[in-house]
Amino acid sequence: MSLTLFADSIANYVPLAKGERQLIEGLPHITRSVARRREAIRRGSTPEYLYVVLEGWAGRYGLRSDGSRRLTGFLLPGDFCGIHAVCHKPMDHAILAFTKCNFALVEQKYIDALVAEAPIIGQALWNAKLRDEIRLRTWLLNSDDSLRVYAHLICELHERQRLPAEGSSAFALPLTQEDIGDALGITAVHTNRIMRKLREAGLIAHKRGILTITDISNLREVAHFNPSP
Amino acid sequence: MSLTLFADSIANYVPLAKGERQLIEGLPHITRSVARRREAIRRGSTPEYLYVVLEGWAGRYGLRSDGSRRLTGFLLPGDFCGIHAVCHKPMDHAILAFTKCNFALVEQKYIDALVAEAPIIGQALWNAKLRDEIRLRTWLLNSDDSLRVYAHLICELHERQRLPAEGSSAFALPLTQEDIGDALGITAVHTNRIMRKLREAGLIAHKRGILTITDISNLREVAHFNPSP
């Protein structure tokens, strides 16, 4: 339970020298555990730390006035959130732990010092934010076709876990159909029907929290998915 | 046709000292004019400059495989794009000029120098990017109700032009119903019907490219709009 995955995630954006990696892994931090289905960061709060996911799945979401929820992104181990602290702005959305999560909480001043010492890491943080933005744009772009947006979400989650893009691969997907629907912008009932289509097309299987992609290339076809755009 | 509006836009995020404002307005740049309905930046290209809108309306968009278009944001005078250059990443979307546009093209190195000299401006650029992200999340959040998302777009554009939030106000909206539909994720025909609802409710009027908001407070009610979130 260390910052190794965070360093890996940064290394995805920029090449890291050994010393730079050590700087990241040596960041002073405290850890915070958030129980399954609990809110990690509230909307409207101004987090004093950068939150790095060490373990578990979390997500960003907003609430509508009728109480319904919209997920706008997922946080996997190694991902971070709460960069709002940099801007001293309150969160426009909240962070929910889908599973029990462990976060590393890093004080802003240590991030500042890190970036001052290794500017390339600052660039990586920019890149990571831009990647978030790209994902949001992609969700919007695909939002006219729920089958496509669903297939695309699975491809996205598959790629973000750095699983092999050949043959079949399986991973834990700790989301209910309601969660997925909230991410796709459709109801749980409709999510179920969409899921069935993909299952009957022989592209995926989803049992007991394990999602198996049985035909990744056709799934990517359906999703119009471009690997790491 | 100077960088004054850009400085104003920056000043929206952080307080600017006189000297800092002069640094911005004195940024070396060339200008580029893009004709109405032409592409300013192509998807896949890696812009070598930061593009600042001096005059005109532009927008970000992506194309689907069936040729349909999705707008994911608007660029008004003072706004910038092409920050991708910072990351040496190709554009994941394209920029379209809705009207004839004039852009200021600023070389990356001058932005770097500016930020080095006045770090607070770097923070403002972050803030502006985060604002883009917030808008994307808001579009997603509202996307389940086309009347609300339409009303919200008008509120957004109204606020971004810093028009008074009382009484009625009018501004040039150089978009066709097809453009608006592409921004809302609905068809032009449906956009027309939604627009009629707002008109018949006495909230807006739209004639000859001029949009008049006749009842801003009720429009914001319908839109669930929060001023500058």
Add this chain to the structure above:
DNA sequence: CGCCCTTTTGAAGAAAATCAAGGGCAGTGG
């Protein structure tokens, strides 16, 4: 076992897309 949460399926209704046809208005050219 019984309970709760989730998944699955059906049927009816609402929302939006699609298809199709007019209508208004500005610009162009005879």
Add this chain to the structure above:
DNA sequence: CCACTGCCCTTGATTTTCTTCAAAAGGGCG
């Protein structure tokens, strides 16, 4: 000056997609 043309707006009718409401079936866990 007027007819023509092209673009956009408007409206109607039909079909598809998605939601809503409802109910039953599965699965994990005390």
